[in-house]
Amino acid sequence: MNKKDNFGKKFLNYVKSNPIVVMLVIVAIIVGFTKDNFFSWKNFGNLMSNTAVRFLIALGVSGCLITKGTDLSAGRQVGLAACLAGILIQKGDYSGKLWKMVPEMNMFVVLLIVVIIGAALGLLNGAIITLLKVPPFITTLGTQTIVYGLCLVVTDAQPIGGFQKSFIDLINGRIGNSNGFHLPYLLFVAALFGVIFWFLYNKMRHGKYMYAIGGNEVAAEVSGVNTTKTLMLIYTTAGIMYAIAGWLLAGKTGGASTSMGMGYELEAIAACTIGGVSTTGGIGTVSGVLVGVLVFELLKIVLQFLGVNPYYNYIVQGVVIVVAVALDVRKYLAKK
């Protein structure tokens, strides 16, 4: 009896502190019962694979946000990784092959290459922020533009297609039949990284240091935390996550172009915020990030099913972002 009361209380508390999540879930349920095909395995699979890629990006950004930073270069980094991966994974005999001198490469070797480049870009962000003391917002605004430029240089602004079939098949693969119950492979990738990040944030010293820096950077420094190293690691990890997401996105889409990843950073930041990662630092959980991303993707699908003109999507998403942050800040103010 007592336990049940506790559960009830917890549920009420959750509703109170996450009104956006609750509202969107209710809307989704209403849409689900009024529109055909909303509750379908196909739609479920779509939601899962869309969420998976966005989840990896949001996980990368979450560390930056928890330490009171941000990473505006996330989206463009995803784009660069997708394009690079695309170029390297093009079939050897594909007539439109961009880099003719490069032989057909194994997709996992390509993954390794884009991850190394992603790590380097992340480390660059971290070094500028910690060593040159440029605020994260400005640093990543700069690198965002640099990365986009790199992407244009590398691709010559050409769309990239003609991937190895095995790559596309693997990334779009699933357990089960696509018309019936199925679980996309991407879901497992997301779950794997979810577990890794949960472990990193809760069971490792690095995670504790990350929260400490977000909670009070001066106090962390005084307590002997190597804030420079920790922040560099956080931005490097973020870069790696964007690279993996980009590689997956290329395969999922079956092609890549320079516009890929545009605006993803804002969606990731918004998803984190909806999921309870506080803009004032020190607060945020992996499960929260997952909920935030899920809700955001759900919102997109709902809008699609409602037949809303896609141009309006941006307006609705923007409103949700601002409202979510406004509510988050209010939570903080109330505590004061």
Added chain:
Amino acid sequence: MSEFVLEMRGVCKSFPGVKALDHAQLKLRPGTVHALMGENGAGKSTLMKCMFGIYKMDEGEIYIDGQKTVISDPLEAWDKGISMVHQELQPIPARTIGENIFLGRYPMKKALGFIPVVDHDKMYEDTAKLLKRVRMDFDPKQKLGTLTVSQMQSVEIAKAVAGNCRVLILDEPTSSLTQNEVEALFRIVEDLKKEGVAIVYISHKMDEILRISDEVTIMRDGQYIGTWEAKDLTTDFIITKMVGRELTNLYPKRENIPGDVVFEVEDFTSINPRSFRHCSFNVRKGEILGVAGLVGAQRTELMEGLFGTRSHTSGTIRYKGKELKITRPKDAIDHGIAMLTEDRRGSGIMGVLSVADNISVASLNKYIDYGFILNTKKIDELVEENRKKMNIKTPSGKTLIQSLSGGNQQKVLIGRWLANDPDVLILDEPTRGIDVGAKYEIYCIIADLAKQGKSIIMISSEMGELIGMSDRIMVMCDGRITGFIDGKEANQENIMALATQFE
């Protein structure tokens, strides 16, 4: 007409748990310099804030020219001719002198007859006149950032006396000035006096007070002690009046006798020439070394220098004869030094994190299994152990530290440092903002640590605490160590005498 330009009578002001002002008063005659004196926390700043309407008085009245008035905000004070030069200047270095002086009240004119725009010509003309008044020969269009601290201060004074200034408050105006700059300031003060301005001069520096002021008002514990003609006063008399109170707090009995010298600091000097310089001292095993000094004595800065949060140019630190190289806090921690910082909110607690996270952050290396995984059970044990040992009142280790009281937060922070089992503990104002009961508990913890053989350096601005707890007291003034007093022989007078030994 009253003989006083401004009078404050029977001013009371309470904050939760503290009576900051208890029937304080102040009477200012035009054309005089009136020194306002008292220890840290005597209520000088609170009284000034009441005058400016920043704080609302609980009781009391303000009279201007014998007329009872109410001042509800600083703007109103300005209109009534009251202005202040703060100890910490708040300039905008990237803007011109003129813009800084007229910030917020730019002279306006109408462009094309209807668009209100800033009248720059008039602003700079007026600025030139004001600068002349404070004996400064600068281009009003020069960027403020190109001036020295004392010149910026003169600009602040020019700003304060712009308009119809009748009462000018100078809060610790010489704390960052050289001797020549002080002379220049005094000339400005003399000029203003001749113009009939009443000047309230807040300072700890006895020789300055005795030289420049006409009257002296002394406050203690928020109460008005008295007003005297400056020419009748001596330094000793002022000190006695400032500190003369009975000790009301109780301190635990010290049970150990300090052992050999273990921690030595020699010729420690800051990179900032106005901060600590040539400081040498040592601490024995099991000793509590109290550190006394006025605000601005650079005690915190010296300790932060030792701990590696501030840079130093010269000096050596030795522990048991071995020289320590410390350039950042981590080095100090690795060498067994801990520092409880003065600003609990700013550099102590991580408010949104749990008690467990806060208590373990400095010692996480100890709880790692297999080289990467944190042993949360050990962390829970650490929390539980400290909770019992120090009587920390928290529902659980998962509670956010910001929801605890100040005293309990402080205990968590002490626990954070003890987890590393340090040899030398630097405690900067360990009982600031903590209620009396918790204070006693913290004193007991400190005494117990000394008994365990740890060397403790305790900065405090509470005389009673220093005298009650310390084996020895080191006194600082203006960045230098001015002397040591044995704990048994220490009293408020001999500490204050050393603390006001300016060069």
